[in-house]
């Protein structure tokens with residue numbers, strides 16, 4: 001169902017208030033790795049508004065390698081995130097980690113993110129297929145494109161066609177950076193499926209200094225958008241500070257991606 005053979009026209013996903021994701025426009029989603037406080041949300045929202053970015057990312061349920069690391073503010077954090085974004089006309093994308101969270105989160109979310117670690121959580125995918133809410137599905141940490149496409153098929157075949165695929169870097173033997181952003185995936189996925197393809201350059205390389213270059217490369221590779229991490233003080237971020245842009249870097253990136261998109 002997600003194949004270009006079955007549907008030739010690209011899928012465009014309307015997330016409300018004229019915000020549409022898919023071929024024909026370039027979508028920018030930005031925000032902290034984790035939602036941390038009311039003040040932080042407000043600072044990020046102001047930064048996004050100043051740069052005409054319409055979608056804010058931020059996790060409240062965080063998959064962390066260590067159980068002792070910050071695991072997010074949970075549902076209360078999401079409600080605060082939602083309230084501030086609604087007041088400011090910003091859409092929300094945030095990660096859902098398990099089936100039981102869908103019901104409690106759904107009224108406070110515009111796009112559900114399925115993280116790399118849950119890319120093949122088939123029960124979660126089935127349930128997101130039944131929920132009529134857009135989903136950004138990340139590629140597994142060691143996932144093949146075929147596995148990503150099959151995971152999307154789980155959601156689609158359950159009746160939810162509002163799916164975007166996300167390349168977020170894969171694990172390799174290289175340890176000079178966190179992951180290897182596989183930009184090959186962009187044109188290959190675009191050829192295989194009608195779904196929008198989004199790139200996450202922050203997790204993709206994992207080092208702040210190179211996020212800009214890889215984002216611009218993603219634009220030229222044909223991505224329909226990016227999702228990246230930004231924070232008012234990346235050095236103090238509760239998670240993923242090393243790959244998070246400050247607002248100055250983020251502003252520059254947004255401008256350069258828009259210029260680059262015009263060249264496509």
Ligand code: PEP
Nearest residue numbers: 033115116117138168203
């Ligand atoms: C995130 O977006 O902060 C995240 C945890 O991403 P991933 O699932 O790609 O590691």
Ligand code: MN
Nearest residue numbers: 033229239240
């Ligand atoms: Mn992160």
